[in-house]
Amino acid sequence: MFALYVGLAVAILLIVLNIVLSKLSFPKEGRILAIIVVLVGYIYWGFEPFAHHEMHPHVEDASYAFDGKQDIEALEHAGKDATETKAFWASMAKIAEHKGDAVAGKALVTANCTGCHSIKAEGFAEVMSDADAAVSYGVTPPDLSIAGRVYDRNFLIAFIANPVKAMHIEHKYPVGGEKVFPMPASDFMQPQEIADMVAYLADAASKVPAPKVKEGASEFEISKAANKEVFETACVRCHAMNYAGIQAKTSADAMSKYIGATPPDLSQYIRSRGDHYLHNFINDPQRKLPGTGMPRVGLNEKAQTQVVEYMTQIGDSKKDEREALGPKVLIYLTILAIFALLWKQKIWRDLH
Amino acid sequence: MINESRRGFMGKAFGAVAAVGAVASLVAMKKSWDPLPSVMAAGFTTVDLSKFTGNKLEIVKWQGKPIFILKMAADMPSVEKRSVKVGDNYYSVMIGLCTHLGCIPAYRDTTHDFKCACHGGEFDAAGVHKFGPPPRPLDIPPFTIKDGNTIVLGEAGAEYKALIASLSTDINKA
Amino acid sequence: MAEFEKANSIGEWFDQRLNVKAFTKVMMTEYWIPKEINFLWAMGALLVMLFKLLIITGIFLLMYYKPDVNMAFDSVNYTIMQEVGYGWLFRNIHGVGASVVFLIIYIHMFTAIYYGSYKKGREMIWLSGMLLFVLFSAEGFSGYMLPWGQMSYWAAYVITEIFGGIPFIGGDLVIWIRGNFYVADATLTRFFMLHVLLIPVVLIGAIAFHFYTLRFPHVNNEEGEFFDYKKESEKYLAGDKANSKVIAFWPDFLSKDFMVIAIFMIFFFYLVFYNNGFAMDPVNFDKADGMKTPAHIYPEWYFLWSYEVLRGFFFEIGGISGKDLGLMAFGFAQGIFLVLPWLDRSPMVKPANQRPVFKYWFWLLMADLFVLTIFGKLPPTGINAYVGFFASTTFLGLFISLPFLSKIEAKIVGGK
Ligand code: HEM
Ligand code: FES
Numbered sequence: 001m002f003a004l005y006v007g008l009a010v011a012i013l014l015i016v017l018n019i020v021l022s023k024l025s026f027p028k029e030g031r032i033l034a035i036i037v038v039l040v041g042y043i044y045w046g047f048e049p050f051a052h053h054e055m056h057p058h059v060e061d062a063s064y065a066f067d068g069k070q071d072i073e074a075l076e077h078a079g080k081d082a083t084e085t086k087a088f089w090a091s092m093a094k095i096a097e098h099k100g101d102a103v104a105g106k107a108l109v110t111a112n113c114t115g116c117h118s119i120k121a122e123g124f125a126e127v128m129s130d131a132d133a134a135v136s137y138g139v140t141p142p143d144l145s146i147a148g149r150v151y152d153r154n155f156l157i158a159f160i161a162n163p164v165k166a167m168h169i170e171h172k173y174p175v176g177g178e179k180v181f182p183m184p185a186s187d188f189m190q191p192q193e194i195a196d197m198v199a200y201l202a203d204a205a206s207k208v209p210a211p212k213v214k215e216g217a218s219e220f221e222i223s224k225a226a227n228k229e230v231f232e233t234a235c236v237r238c239h240a241m242n243y244a245g246i247q248a249k250t251s252a253d254a255m256s257k258y259i260g261a262t263p264p265d266l267s268q269y270i271r272s273r274g275d276h277y278l279h280n281f282i283n284d285p286q287r288k289l290p291g292t293g294m295p296r297v298g299l300n301e302k303a304q305t306q307v308v309e310y311m312t313q314i315g316d317s318k319k320d321e322r323e324a325l326g327p328k329v330l331i332y333l334t335i336l337a338i339f340a341l342l343w344k345q346k347i348w349r350d351l352h
Numbered sequence: 353m354i355n356e357s358r359r360g361f362m363g364k365a366f367g368a369v370a371a372v373g374a375v376a377s378l379v380a381m382k383k384s385w386d387p388l389p390s391v392m393a394a395g396f397t398t399v400d401l402s403k404f405t406g407n408k409l410e411i412v413k414w415q416g417k418p419i420f421i422l423k424m425a426a427d428m429p430s431v432e433k434r435s436v437k438v439g440d441n442y443y444s445v446m447i448g449l450c451t452h453l454g455c456i457p458a459y460r461d462t463t464h465d466f467k468c469a470c471h472g473g474e475f476d477a478a479g480v481h482k483f484g485p486p487p488r489p490l491d492i493p494p495f496t497i498k499d500g501n502t503i504v505l506g507e508a509g510a511e512y513k514a515l516i517a518s519l520s521t522d523i524n525k526a
Numbered sequence: 527m528a529e530f531e532k533a534n535s536i537g538e539w540f541d542q543r544l545n546v547k548a549f550t551k552v553m554m555t556e557y558w559i560p561k562e563i564n565f566l567w568a569m570g571a572l573l574v575m576l577f578k579l580l581i582i583t584g585i586f587l588l589m590y591y592k593p594d595v596n597m598a599f600d601s602v603n604y605t606i607m608q609e610v611g612y613g614w615l616f617r618n619i620h621g622v623g624a625s626v627v628f629l630i631i632y633i634h635m636f637t638a639i640y641y642g643s644y645k646k647g648r649e650m651i652w653l654s655g656m657l658l659f660v661l662f663s664a665e666g667f668s669g670y671m672l673p674w675g676q677m678s679y680w681a682a683y684v685i686t687e688i689f690g691g692i693p694f695i696g697g698d699l700v701i702w703i704r705g706n707f708y709v710a711d712a713t714l715t716r717f718f719m720l721h722v723l724l725i726p727v728v729l730i731g732a733i734a735f736h737f738y739t740l741r742f743p744h745v746n747n748e749e750g751e752f753f754d755y756k757k758e759s760e761k762y763l764a765g766d767k768a769n770s771k772v773i774a775f776w777p778d779f780l781s782k783d784f785m786v787i788a789i790f791m792i793f794f795f796y797l798v799f800y801n802n803g804f805a806m807d808p809v810n811f812d813k814a815d816g817m818k819t820p821a822h823i824y825p826e827w828y829f830l831w832s833y834e835v836l837r838g839f840f841f842e843i844g845g846i847s848g849k850d851l852g853l854m855a856f857g858f859a860q861g862i863f864l865v866l867p868w869l870d871r872s873p874m875v876k877p878a879n880q881r882p883v884f885k886y887w888f889w890l891l892m893a894d895l896f897v898l899t900i901f902g903k904l905p906p907t908g909i910n911a912y913v914g915f916f917a918s919t920t921f922l923g924l925f926i927s928l929p930f931l932s933k934i935e936a937k938i939v940g941g942k
Contacts, residue, residue, distance in 0.1 A: 387705050
C-alpha cells in the first residue's frame with residue numbers, strides 16, 4: 001500500500017514539478033530531463049534498495065566481543081529459556097579475567113590437544129592424513145599454529161570449555177543427542193588452565209613468520225599470501241575455493257555426515273553475498289541463516305577482514321584494475337561529451 | 353486471356369508445391385527440438401523403499417525435480433487419504449516444489465510438517481497446505497509400485513490412478 | 527551496361543560504381559527531420575549505439591563462453607571475469623548494456639505514446655517498434671540463461687513453466703521448449719543458439735525495417751504538427767535554414783544525437799564500473815542448482831510489470847482458477863500495446879498534456895506500471911498480493927477503457 005501511495009505521490013509531484021518549472025521559464029528540455037531523472041530514480045529505488053530492504057531484514061552488525069550476548073538475545077527473543085546460556089557465558093567472562101601463562105599452557109596443550117591437533121609451527125606433526133582424520137573424527141581437526149592469532153581470545157576460552165556452545169550449533173548437537181561433537185568439552189578444567197592454554201596458543205602464533213612469497217612480489221601478492229594463510233586455517237577444513245585451486249580438507253561425503261550439508265565452494269561468494277553480508281554471517285551464521293550447519297568460527301576482527309579480503313582477491317580479482325580504470329574512462333568520456341557538445345552547437349548555430 | 357489464366361494457375365500450382373516443401377521442412381525443424389530419446393529414457397527414477405526409516409524425509413531426483421518420499425512413522429497422524437501403502441507402510445510421495453512459487457520446502461520431523469522458507473507456506477506430512485500462500489497441496493508425481501518394495505517414478509500405475517481418483521479434483525490439480 | 531568514363535578521383539570512381547553521391551543525399555543530407563524535437567528523439571540513435579556495444583562485447587564473450595551446463599558458469603565467472611584481459615569489462619558492458627537498453631526502449635516507447643507518434647500514418651513505425659521490443663525481450667531472456675547461475679536457472683524454469691498453462695498442449699509444449707523435463711543442457715544450448723545467432727540476425731533485419739517505416743510518414747515532432755516537407759526542404763536547400771521547419775539527418779540531427787549519446791555514455795560507464803548489481807544479480811553468482819531454490823525468484827527489472835500482472839490474480843473468479851486468470855491477463859498485457867494505434871480513437875496528435883482526456887490516462891498508466899514494477903519484485907504475501915491484484919486490474923481497465931475515453935476526447939476536440 002505504502003508504495004502505491006508513493007507511486008501516486010510521484011505522479012502528482014511530476015505534474016507540480018512540470019508546472020513550477022514552466023512558471024520559472026526553465027528551458028523545456030531541462031524540464032523533460034528533470035522528469036525523466038525523477039521517474040528513473042524512483043523506479044530504481046523501488047526495485048533495488050527498497051526491494052532489498054523488504055526482502056532482507058536488517059540484522060545488527062558483526063560484534064567481536066564473543067560474550068554470548070547475541071545468543072542470549074536470540075533465545076529470549078524466541079521465548080526460550082536462556083538461564084543456562086547466561087550462566088555459561090558468565091563463567092567464561094570469569095575465566096577471561098585470569099592472566100594466562102604460556103609456559104604452563106604449553107605443557108597443558110601438549111598433554112591435552114596434540115593427540116588430535118597438529119601444531120606444525122611448533123613441531124607437532126599431524127597424527128594422520130586429512131582423509132583418515134575425517135573418517136575418525138567426522139571432520140579434519142585444524143592445525144593450531146596460528147589459531148592464537150586468528151581466533152578471538154574470548155572465543156578460544158569458550159571453545160575449549162564447550163565447543164558446541166561457543167560455535168552456536170546446539171541445534172546440530174543437542175545435549176544428550178545421538179550425534180556427539182568430535183572435540184570433547186573441557187569445562188572440568190581449572191579457569192587458570194584454560195587461560196594458560198590460550199596464552200600459549202597466542203604466544204606460539206606470534207612466532208610464526210609471515211608466509212613466504214616470491215622475491216620482488218607485489219604488495220597485492222604479499223597481502224594475498226597473508227590472507228590466504230588465515231583463510232586456510234579458518235575455512236578450508238570445510239570449504240573449497242576452486243578459483244584458487246583450493247580443495248576442502250574434509251571430503252564432501254564426510255561433511256554431509258558431519259553437519260548434514262555440503263559446504264559450498266566459496267569462489268564467488270564475494271559476488272553472490274557481498275562483503276557486508278559475509279562479515280555478518282561469518283561472525284555469527286545462526287543470526288543470518290537460522291538452522292544453518294555452519295558453526296560460528298570465532299575470528300577476531302583482523303582475521304575476519306583478511307578472510308573477506310582474500311575472497312575478494314580471488315572472487316573479484318580484477319577489482320583494483322576496475323577501480324583504477326573507472327575514473328580514466330569517465331574523464332575521457334566527459335572530454336568526449338564536451339567536444340560533442342561544441343560540435344553540435346556549431347552545426348545548430350545556423351539552424352536557429 | 354487463356355494464356356493469362358494458365359500462367360496464373362501455374363504460378364499458384366508452383367506456390368502450392370513450394371508450400372508443401374516448406375511445411376514438410378517445418379516438421380523436421382519441430383522434431384529437432386523434441387527431447388532426445390536418451391532424455392525420454394531417463395524420465396524414470398526407481399527407488400528402493402526397503403531402507404527407509406519412518407519420519408525421515410528422503411529426496412530423490414526425478415526429471416530434474418526433487419521428489420519427497422516420506423515414510424510415515426507409527427505415531428504420525430493418519431493421512432491415508434494422500435498416502436500410498438507399500439508393503440505394511442504408508443508413504444507420502446510428492447513433488448517437492450512449493451505450489452506457491454516453486455521453492456523447496458523443508459521437512460520438520462518434530463512437528464511432522466513441511467515449511468517453505470520463501471513465503472512461509474506450510475504443508476502437513478501428506479503434503480496438504482495448511483498455512484500461508486500455497487494455493488493447493490503438493491503435487492503427486494506419477495508412480496507405480498514394483499516387486500512389493502520398489503517405486504518407479506514417471507510411470508502411472510494402478511496405485512497412482514486410484515490415488516488420484518480418490519482425491520477430489522479441487523485438492524489436487526496436478 | 528552503360529559506358530564508364532575514366533574516373534578523375536577516387537570519389538568519382540566509387541560514384542560511378544555505387545552512385546555514392548545520390549545515395550548519400552537520399553539517406554543523409556536530404557533526409558528530412560522536423561526541427562521541433564527535443565532530446566527524446568535521440569533515443570533511437572542511442573538504442574543503435576547500445577545495440578552495437580552489445581554486439582561487440584558479445585563477440586568477445588563468445589570467444590571464451592562455453593555453452594554446457596558443466597562449464598558455462600566457470601567459463602563466465604572464472605575464465606572471462608578473472609583471466610581474460612579486460613574480460614570483466616566486456617561482461618560488465620554486456621550485462622549493464624542489456625539492462626539499460628530496456629530503460630531506453632521504455633523511454634523511447636513512452637515518448638511515442640506521449641506524443642501520439644503511433645497514429646495517422648505512423649502505425650507501421652509503432653508495429654515494427656513493438657516487434658523490436660519482443661525480439662529484445664527474447665534476446666534478454668535467452669542471454670540471462672547463459673551464465674547458468676541460480677537466477678538464470680530459476681527464471682528460465684518459472685518463465686518456461688508459464689507455457690504449461692496453455693490448455694491441452696501446455697505440458698508437452700514446456701518439454702518441447704526445454705528439450706527436457708526440466709531446464710537442462712539441451713535448453714541451454716538451444717537458447718545459446720537463439721541468443722548469439724538467430725535473434726541477433728532477425729534483430730538487425732527488424733532494425734532496418736523500423737528505419738524503413740520511418741521514411742515516408744517522417745518522425746513526429748514536439749507539437750504533433752503536420753506540414754509540407756517539400757516546401758520546407760526547399761527553404762532549407764535555398765539557404766534559409768533558420769526559417770525552415772526541417773533539418774537534415776546529417777549532420778544536423780546526428781550531431782545532436784551524438785551529443786546525447788556522449789553524455790549518456792558518462793552515466794552508462796558509471797554504472798558499468800561502479801553500480802552493476804542491478805543488472806548482474808548477486809544471486810546469479812551462485813551456480814545453477816535444480817535441487818535448491820533461491821529465497822526469492824524474480825525476473826530482471828524490465829519484465830517485472832508483466833510478471834506482476836501474471837501473479838496479480840491469485841484467487842478464483844467465476845470458476846476460473848487464479849493461475850489461468852493470471853495467464854490470460856499476462857497474454858493480454860503482452861499483446862495489448864501492439865494494437866494501441868487502434869485503441870486510441872481520438873484523432874488528436876498532440877503531446878499528452880495538451881489532450882483533455884488522454885493526459886489522465888497516460889499518467890495513470892505510468893503510475894500503474896511503476897506500482898506493478900515495484901511490487902513485481904516483492905514477495906506476493908499479505909497486502910502485497912492485494913496491491914498486485916489492484917494494479918493488475920487497473921492495467922486491464924485502462925486498456926479496455928481507452929477506446930471509450932478516446933472517443934469522448936474526439937467529441938470534445940471535434941475531430942482535430
Ligand atoms: C541485442 C541485444 C542483446 C541483449 C539484450 C543481450 C542480453 C544478454 C544478457 C542479459 C546476458 C546475460 C548477462 C550477464 O549476466 O553477463 C547476455 C549474455 C551473453 N551474450 Fe548477449 N545480448 C545481446 C546481444 C548479444 C550478441 C549480439 C551476442 C553475440 C554475438 C551476445 C553474446 C552473449 C554471450 C556469449 C553471453 C554470455 C556471457 C555472459 O553471460 O556474460 N549477446 N546477453
Ligand atoms: S514459494 Fe513456498 S510459500 Fe511462496
